Structure formats: C-alpha cells, structure tokens
Amino acid sequence: GENVEQHPSTLSVQEGDSAVIKCTYSDSASNYFPWYKQELGKGPQLIIDIRSNVGEKKDQRIAVTLNKTAKHFSLHITETQPEDSAVYFCAASRGGSQGNLIFGKGTKLSVKP
C-alpha cells in the first residue's frame, strides 16, 4: 500500500523567510496530493492541492511542486507570517480509492516575529 514520508517534523523560521516542507510517496499510481494546515484546536484545513498532470501550482504565498518521476512533492511558503504557524500535513491518494488519503506525520511550523 501507499506510504507517505514527510520532512522535517519541526521547522522554525524567521518572519519573512521562506519555508519548505517535503514529502515522498511510494505508490506510483497516486495522482492527487493535497496539503492541509491544522491550527491548534481545529481540524485540518485544505490549503492547496495538486494533480499528477501538473508539475507546479501556486496560490499567493503558497506553492506546491510535484516530481512524479522521483515520487516527491513539496510545499513552499514565501514571506512567512506568524499566522502561518501550524502543523502542515501532506497526503496522497489514487483515483477510485474510496477516499483513502494517506497522510504524512505532519510538520510543525513555527514562524518567529
């Protein structure tokens, strides 16, 4: 079955710097890769996703890149702000899998003012 590895487990950056979180997956049939942000006391919230037919997607300060050959994808946050502090999860799934998203273990991002 699918296995998703996520690194680093913790990341501390200065406000205004960039943050990068990386994930690798094992199932070459996976074709959907969402990223979730979970703030304290809340459930995970989808922030961006990418399908296997594109290599990069951007939404304001957030971008995701996908390398299908190497089976890895990354989240990039530019100009970080204190409100970006949260736990970020990557996930992978294949179509028709009845919702079986496989999650990474999460990255705790701290943005210091």
Place this chain on the structure above:
Amino acid sequence: ETGVTQTPRHLVMGMTNKKSLKCEQHLGHNAMYWYKQSAKKPLELMFVYNFKEQTENNSVPSRFSPECPNSSHLFLHLHTLQPEDSALYLCASSQDPGRSTDTQYFGPGTRLTVL
C-alpha cells in the same frame, strides 16, 4: 469556518462508559469519514460511508461502532474503550470518494480522553 461540525468538542469517559460522537456536514456531500489522530502518528482512516453505505473499515476494533443514518449525519458509538483510544477523532466529508479530484473537508474534531 468549515461546513463540518462535531459534538462534543471534548469528552472524558471511563472504560465502562458508552458514549457517542456526532458529526454533521452542511456541504451537500455524499461521503463521510471518521479519522483518528494520535500524537506523533499519521492520521488514521477508520471508516468511510458513501451514500450512507459503509465502504471502508480499516480493521477498527468493534468497540468503535459507526452509524450513518443519512448523507449529512455520522455517528461514532463508543463502548468499553481503552486508555490508548484517547485521541482526537476527526470527521470529514467529500463529494465523491471514487473520483481522483475529490477533496475532503474536516470538522474541528472531538478530543477524547479515556480514563
């Protein structure tokens, strides 16, 4: 805030108690999910319901019993739990889990503590 609500937000129960968690989605979705989130472990999918039919049961112990009376409501009945069952239980919903572009939306979770 999301269109998925969960009650209660916090629950403390003894090992011999029976309690239920409730989830409601206001997004018009057809599928609902239960996940378990434990410290330093990936989110674990427990159950999937699609059009009120259970389509996934990831080897979850029988002390957890799901119920889905309609596409908008999902329950998780708990009985004779163990301390290791203490975790955050998350509910999610999506439009169509059989579609590769399907997106899941999560509720805020119920923090469960088993004494």
